[in-house]
Amino acid sequence: xxxxxxxxxxxxxxxxxxxxxxxxxxxxxxxxxxxxxxxxxxxxxxxxxxxxxxxxxxxxxxxxxxxxxxxxxxxxxxxxxxxxxxxxxxxxxxxxxxxxxxxxxxxxxxxxxxxxxxxxxxxxxxxxxxxxxxxxxxxxxxxxxxxxxxxxxxxxxxxxxxxxxxxxxxxxxxxxxxxxxxxxxxxxxxxxxxxxxxxxxxxxxxxxxxxxxxxxxxxxxxxxxxxxxxxxxxxxxxxxxxxxxxxxxxx
Amino acid sequence: xxxxxxxxxxxxxxxxxxxxxxxxxxxxxxxxxxxxxxxxxxxxxxxxxxxxxxxxxxxxxxxxxxxxxxxxxxxxxxxxxxxxxxxxxxxxxxxxxxxxxxxxxxxxxxxxxxxxxxxxxxxxxxxxxxxxxxxxxxxxxxxxxxxxxxxxxxxxxxxxxxxxxxxxxxxxxxxxxxxxxxxxxxxxxxxxxxxxxxxxxxxxxxxxxxxxxxxxxxxxxxxxxxxxxxxxxxxxxxxxxxxxxxxxxxx
DNA sequence: CGCCTAGTTGACCAGGTTCAACAACGGTGG
DNA sequence: CCACCGTTGTTGAACCTGGTCAACTAGGCG
Numbered sequence: 001x002x003x004x005x006x007x008x009x010x011x012x013x014x015x016x017x018x019x020x021x022x023x024x025x026x027x028x029x030x031x032x033x034x035x036x037x038x039x040x041x042x043x044x045x046x047x048x049x050x051x052x053x054x055x056x057x058x059x060x061x062x063x064x065x066x067x068x069x070x071x072x073x074x075x076x077x078x079x080x081x082x083x084x085x086x087x088x089x090x091x092x093x094x095x096x097x098x099x100x101x102x103x104x105x106x107x108x109x110x111x112x113x114x115x116x117x118x119x120x121x122x123x124x125x126x127x128x129x130x131x132x133x134x135x136x137x138x139x140x141x142x143x144x145x146x147x148x149x150x151x152x153x154x155x156x157x158x159x160x161x162x163x164x165x166x167x168x169x170x171x172x173x174x175x176x177x178x179x180x181x182x183x184x185x186x187x188x189x190x191x192x193x194x195x196x197x198x199x200x201x202x203x204x205x206x207x208x209x210x211x212x213x214x215x216x217x218x219x220x221x222x223x224x225x226x227x228x229x230x231x232x233x234x235x236x237x238x239x240x241x242x243x244x245x246x247x248x249x250x251x
Numbered sequence: 252x253x254x255x256x257x258x259x260x261x262x263x264x265x266x267x268x269x270x271x272x273x274x275x276x277x278x279x280x281x282x283x284x285x286x287x288x289x290x291x292x293x294x295x296x297x298x299x300x301x302x303x304x305x306x307x308x309x310x311x312x313x314x315x316x317x318x319x320x321x322x323x324x325x326x327x328x329x330x331x332x333x334x335x336x337x338x339x340x341x342x343x344x345x346x347x348x349x350x351x352x353x354x355x356x357x358x359x360x361x362x363x364x365x366x367x368x369x370x371x372x373x374x375x376x377x378x379x380x381x382x383x384x385x386x387x388x389x390x391x392x393x394x395x396x397x398x399x400x401x402x403x404x405x406x407x408x409x410x411x412x413x414x415x416x417x418x419x420x421x422x423x424x425x426x427x428x429x430x431x432x433x434x435x436x437x438x439x440x441x442x443x444x445x446x447x448x449x450x451x452x453x454x455x456x457x458x459x460x461x462x463x464x465x466x467x468x469x470x471x472x473x474x475x476x477x478x479x480x481x482x483x484x485x486x487x488x489x490x491x492x493x494x495x496x497x498x499x500x501x502x
Numbered sequence: 503c504g505c506c507t508a509g510t511t512g513a514c515c516a517g518g519t520t521c522a523a524c525a526a527c528g529g530t531g532g
Numbered sequence: 533c534c535a536c537c538g539t540t541g542t543t544g545a546a547c548c549t550g551g552t553c554a555a556c557t558a559g560g561c562g
Contacts, residue, residue: 070400073486078404080396092393095386100393100491127375134385135346141392142343142351144399145331149321151403152447153329156550187508196403198551203510235324240351407518438540449519454542 010037010062010112013174017086020173020243021139022132031126035119037112048090048103048111055093057113061085064109065185069193070101079194081143082106082167082186086174091137094119107185139242146240151196154235156205159195161234164215165249168224169238173247180250184222209233224250261288261313261363264425268337271424271494272390273383282377286370288363299341299354299362306344308364312336315360316436320444321352330445332394333357333418333437337425342388345370358436390493397491402447405486407456410446412485415466416500419475420489424498431501435473460484475501 011033018024018032039062042048049055051070066083080101083089089103094116105111123130146166150159164184171182186194192202209215214230216223224230227249238246262284269275269283290313293299300306302321317334331352334340340354345367356362374381397417401410415435422433437445443453460466465481467474475481478500489497 068396070396072400072404076404078400080399092389095382096389096393096493098490098493100493101396124378131346134388137385137392138343138347138388141388141395142347144392144395145319145321145352148331148395148398148402149323149329151399152445153323153327188510189508194403199508200510200552201550203508204550207510239349242347242349242351439542440540450540451520451542452518455518458542 010039010060010110011035013062013086014060014088014112017088017174018129018132018136020245022128022135023244024128024132028126028128028132031122031129035114035122037114039110039112042105042109042111044105044108046105048105049093049099050102051099053099054097055090055099056116058088058091058094058116058119059103060112060114061087061089062110062112064111065106066103066109066111067106067190067194068101068103077193078196079190080147081140082194084167084171084174085176088133088136091133091140106190135242142240142242147194156195156197156201157208158234159197160191160202160205161209161214161230162236163191163195164222164224165231165234165236165238166241167222168249169241169243169247173243173245177250180225180227181221181223183220184217185220227251261290261311261361262286264313264337265311265339265363267425269380269383269387271496273379273386274495275379275383279377279379279383282373282380286365286373288365290361290363293356293360293362295356295358295360297356299356300344300350301353302350304350305348306341306350307367309339309342309345309367309370310354311363311365312338312340313361313363315362316357317354317360317362318357318441318445319352319354328444329447330441331398332391333445335418335422335425336427339384339387342384342391357441386493393491393493407446407448407452408459409485410448411442411453411456412460412465412481413487414442414446415473415475416482416485416487416489417492418473419500420492420494420498424494424496428501431476431478432472432474434471435468436471478502 015024015029015032037060048059048066061083063085066089068080068083068089070078070080072078081089090099093099123133150162154162167184168177168182171177176182188202188206189199192199206217210217214226214233216225231249266275266280266283288311299310299317312334313336317340319331319334319340321329321331323329332340341350344350374384401413405413418435419428419433422428427433439453439457440450443450457468461468465477465484467476482500
């Protein structure tokens with residue numbers, strides 16, 4: 001992990017992301033631009049923060065894919081969320097202190113760190129950004145709820161379809177999709193750990209989705225071939241993402 | 252649902268609950284006491300708010316058991332959380348607007364309603380209570396994460412043991428346990444819908460836990476006969492509840 | 503060239519589901 | 533007061549989704 005110079009792009013990533021969940025005015029954007037964001041490159045499969053840590057920075061994913069996960073006493077890993085550029089996966093550390101889970105990279109990533117103190121100061125002076133960040137953490141919780149539904153109540157096929165639908169929409173609103181496809185660097189093992197399935201079964205399920213002409217997946221890129229079909233299969237309704245401008249699938 | 256007069260007990264329930272997650276001073280308590288809490292009796296198995304609603308009040312459970320749940324297009328219900336007296340299950344509606352899930356009673360309950368406007372005013376003038384409520388919603392999210400682990404990565408026995416451990420601790424810190432037992436009004440069907448299991452399998456699992464002398468369950472009351480054993484079975488670590496004063500099991 | 507990771511496939515196994523029937527209980531109406 | 537009925541809990545048996553184990557393939561990289 002090497003320290004880099006402060007990038008301008010980092011603030012824009014965050015601003016773009018925040019604008020998907022709450023309208024900002026020019027003052028708000030300036031406030032965000034005023035934040036210190038120390039950007040670091042993090043190698044793939046590295047932890048950013050660990051369960052038990054008491055971080056004094058919040059991080060923003062600038063580039064790459066990040067997971068939140070817990071390791072169980074029996075060694076099993078449960079992935080709780082996938083995070084994409086613009087996300088603030090440990091915003092909660094601001095009020096919870098001790099991490100109850102870990103945060104690690106999937107791909108080579110760039111992560112920006114903002115001191116808690118600066119964010120707290122920002123919350124004091126900007127009720128609008130305060131509401132935006134609170135709302136962000138509530139949307140986070142909403143996504144967790146949908147994941148409970150996923151692992152608790154949906155078949156393997158539906159689970160994986162649902163994950164692909166969610167990722168497509170979330171990536172689309174921050175401008176990281178290309179037509180009907182997006183970069184999907186998770187291994188089948190990662191998907192299994194996220195959805196409570198074995199790698200083998202994830203593989204078979206993906207074969208099925210390919211065979212049904214719903215998706216194509218090659219070279220770490222997922223192509224959605226039949227959005228209505230995939231959405232129907234997943235019973236996917238994007239309302240739980242609480243986007244300011246609800247977005248639809250490809251085409 | 253009949254309207255009742257404002258109760259004094261309602262505020263104390265909420266205060267007691269908030270004090271389990273953040274230290275309050277006398278000013279804070281007075282601020283909470285100043286809130287309008289309209290208490291209504293709600294019959295069992297009734298919805299309090301429904302998915303799609305845009306509530307303009309937050310509710311506080313004063314008496315009874317409440318669930319958060321989603322109904323899937325295929326009719327299946329997934330329970331996302333059980334709520335006990337002192338909880339504010341739809342605090343999120345303050346910033347999310349539209350409900351992405353429903354809230355319903357299990358038992359005859361008393362629910363207090365606080366207008367959003369009053370809470371928003373409170374947040375403006377009290378940074379400490381603002382932080383307490385934000386923290387509350389983050390703990391909520393933390394519990395969701397643990398439920399993902401539950402349904403995603405634990406066996407039926409562990410899941411149910413974990414649920415019982417969680418309920419015991421949460422009820423204990425608000426003073427609703429009695430020695431080693433608590434009122435547990437959920438049916439085996441409810442537990443199944445919460446843990447992603449069939450009623451039949453919940454039944455067999457509970458038989459097993461009874462046989463292993465870990466719990467007793469009769470007349471809607473759960474007795475924890477062997478806390479260390481149950482905790483070990485569940486791999487339960489209460490850190491994720493983020494209590495100010497971490498609490499232990501019975502004995 | 504060799505090793506490690508990711509993906510793929512087959513065969514067998516098991517935890518949990520489904521269907522079905524019945525018991526225990528409380529509430530309700532005649 | 534009692535018969536009736538709906539809900540909850542319980543049990544048995546057959547079944548099936550998804551897990552486990554194992555082997556093999558295909559790339560990527562030092």
